[in-house]
Amino acid sequence: MYSETEDLVRDLAENAEGVCRAYLPAGRREGSYWIVGDLQNNPGRSLFVRLTGPTSGPGAAGKFTDGATGEHGDLLDIIRARTGITRFPDLLAEARAHLGRPQPVVPDRQEPRKAKAPGGTPVAAARLFAASNPITGTLAETYLRSRGITQFGANGALRFHPNCWHREEGQTRSIPRPAMIAAVTDGAGAVQGVHRTWLAADGQGKAAVNPQRRAMGHLLGNAVRLTSQDDILVVGEGIETMLSL
Template sequence: MTGSASELARRLGEHAEEVCREYLSNGHRSGNHWIVGDVRNTRGRSMHVRLKANAKGPAGKWVDEASSEFGDLLDVIRESCGLVEFRDVADEARRFLAMPRPQWSTSNAQRQPAAIRGSPDAARRLFVMSQPIAGTLADRYLASRGILLSARERALRFHPGCYYRNLVTGETQTLPALIAAVTSLDGRITGLQRTWLDPAGSGKAQLGDPRRSLGNLLGNGIWLGLEPGAPIPVMAAGEGFETMASLRTVMPALPVAAATSANHLAGLTFPPGCRRLYIAADADAAGRHGIERLSRRAGEVGILSMVLRPQLGDFNDDLLHLGPAHLAAWLSDQLLPEDARLFLPPG
């Protein structure tokens, strides 16, 4: 173990119980030990973490009597968070040591087993570690974009300290982020999109690429209004999340899917029973290419596709600068009459 790792492990040991409550939330304290099933936060009693230094050794050391595994609190962070590289483990340890001590409760999110970086398992783990957006910076960010969604939208979460890595320098930092789940039609999370936010509340974080996706995205999307197993005869799809969330704001009964990119839009999976598909236009050439491919695929399976076009740059610009009533009136001329009556507010 390097000197920096040794120092991090020692400092974590000074807060051993807090570390256990954060990363081994399925366990409990018993005397001078934290008892849990294993280092991956499974329920059980075979793993013992020493909470205070004594004659047997320093605080933070642990052993799993069932598997004979042993280690320190850096290993706990690595395994419970599903991290692979040490620099990520060290970053998470430093983040924990710098954050205020929370009020602990038994409702802390259950952590999932270790996951490979960028995999669907990693996406699901990060989603579980995040929190509902109500009252958070993510909620305020969406409101600043004019986006008002139902609290029942299960696809959106907030993470107060999500890793961002500069792909040029390799440097990492933690920033608050809006987390949007990418799901298959059965509701299973296959990936997610992270939108890093300015901690001061001034929109997106000042980064070269404040929005990134991970996981298995092809065929799947960020669904708003998806009820797994329920028929979806009419839907809308587009490339960007904020574009589709803007349409959902003025048509809250219409299921929509954001595919996260033009290529992924072209490969979006159609729900069974879909009869009509509205495709939100994007101004760039790649967006037009994605629309054309999706329209062609829809026609091949008997789905009527129609393109919705914004007045300004995109539908979020329309919502933000023209207002929801103006956007609804603009859309009413582009929807089939029966869909306008069904999905747009009267007026």
């Protein structure tokens, strides 16, 4: 029987380093572990989070142990400790947001709900970007090279997520697909949104889906900044177009 909780725990474990970077940023990766002081994100070397391993059983990815206190658990426990969330449904909602998953729609029988603003929140966008991988050696690099693009920007604005949720136009079910993730930032460099381009499984073009691109977060007045601004600022439409330039 399908269990969304088990599915979320598994997806979090597959992206354990991204979870640790988002919720335990005082730590750092050493080999197959993320090491930090404790669940309160203090500096130190007491708490170990396994970043690689099987999906379950001994040595599973996403499991942590605090050598000083004996505490142990999984990534959901880390998210609970760092956010202070007490209600389990809210904890699952936080995990979905970090993974870039859509939240379930609960019908309101009292009165019609107002349409939700499209694109999600800057917080969810920042989490998705943090959960993504550097572009080098990924399908996103393969895709750009297939377009004749060999320069990927100097600001680290482009990343790759292997399982970014996509919902086909007119459908209700979302499917995880590989995607190029671009950070949409404000003038101070803070992530306010992300732009997603879903890719073919071999990276040789965009995925055969509709839509092939989507943005989320706060976009107005912000931009995907591919290089630092100097004496000349060039503004254009399309990541690939501007990288080509």
